[in-house]
Amino acid sequence: MKIICIGRNYIDHAKELNNPVPKEPVFFMKPETSLLLRNRPFFYPEFSQDIHHELEVVVRISKVGKHIQKEFAKNYYEEIGLGIDFTARDLQAAAKAKGLPWEIAKAFDNAAPLGKFLPKTHFTDLKNFDFSLKINSEIRQEGNSRDMIFDIDTIIAYISQFVSLKMGDLIYTGTPAGVGPVSIGDRLQGFIGEEEMFNFQVK
Numbered sequence: 001m002k003i004i005c006i007g008r009n010y011i012d013h014a015k016e017l018n019n020p021v022p023k024e025p026v027f028f029m030k031p032e033t034s035l036l037l038r039n040r041p042f043f044y045p046e047f048s049q050d051i052h053h054e055l056e057v058v059v060r061i062s063k064v065g066k067h068i069q070k071e072f073a074k075n076y077y078e079e080i081g082l083g084i085d086f087t088a089r090d091l092q093a094a095a096k097a098k099g100l101p102w103e104i105a106k107a108f109d110n111a112a113p114l115g116k117f118l119p120k121t122h123f124t125d126l127k128n129f130d131f132s133l134k135i136n137s138e139i140r141q142e143g144n145s146r147d148m149i150f151d152i153d154t155i156i157a158y159i160s161q162f163v164s165l166k167m168g169d170l171i172y173t174g175t176p177a178g179v180g181p182v183s184i185g186d187r188l189q190g191f192i193g194e195e196e197m198f199n200f201q202v203k
Contacts, residue, residue: 001168003030003112004159005056005085009149009174025150025158028103030085030172034112041203042110044184048088053182054175055133055141055190058083059152060117061169068160073153076165079117082131082190082197085172086111089181112172115190115198127151131197134189135182143176 007026036042044051058081065076085106092105123129126145133141145151150158155173159165182188186202 001032001166001170002163003032003034003170003172004028004163005030005106005172006150006155006174009155010143010147010176011149012147012177021149025155027155027159028106030107030112033109034107036110036113036200039115039198039200041201042086042113042182042188043203044182045088045108047108048090048105050088050090051182052087052089052179053133053135053140053188054085054087054179055131055143056083056085056172056175057081057131057143057145057152057192058114058117059156059171059173061156061165061171062167064164064166065156066160066164068157068165070153070157073156076156077152078120080120080123080126080192081115081117082192083112083114083170083172084133084188084190084198085175086113086182087179112170113188113198113200114170118192118195118197129192131190131192133178134191135186137187137189140180141176141178147176148173 062078088105095102128146190197
């Protein structure tokens with residue numbers, strides 16, 4: 001199982017970080033050890049002073065595929081979920097300044113909390129559903145899948161030209177605007193529409 005993350009997939013988020021808007025999907029990977037499941041607490045790591053939340057729609061791949069054409073991409077997933085792409089922003093900035101890769105800021109243990117999944121049949125339109133993040137009961141991020149620069153099927157088709165997809169692989173599809181720091185004691189709740197998808201604490 002692998003975790004594939006899409007960067008800069010919402011125009012407003014790219015702008016808030018002063019990044020150019022991509023012309024094709026940008027992706028990187030996290031290891032399986034980044035997963036944080038079943039609403040277990042996220043323990044703030046000692047190596048960073050600036051951990052940021054990035055709320056993301058997550059797709060779980062349901063069958064093996066490579067070189068998938070966009071029109072067939074819908075056949076390769078059955079469920080949609082919600083997760084967090086935690087980023088050590090201070091480590092990321094230091095790596096970027098040196099022109100180095102920045103997996104150290106993205107791929108650390110428990111950097112990918114993952115909530116429950118909903119079947120595709122739950123959604124009236126996969127290109128138009130709301131999702132949000134509350135921290136301590138206050139909304140911090142809100143997004144809608146229509147605002148993705150690259151929709152789910154486009155992402156799957158693009159990634160599969162380079163990396164074979166297998167059952168159970170997870171694709172984190174990018175974050176909308178509103179990313180920011182978390183602190184010890186914070187409680188994070190993620191929602192698709194009114195459905196709570198995760199609820200965990202930072203310790």
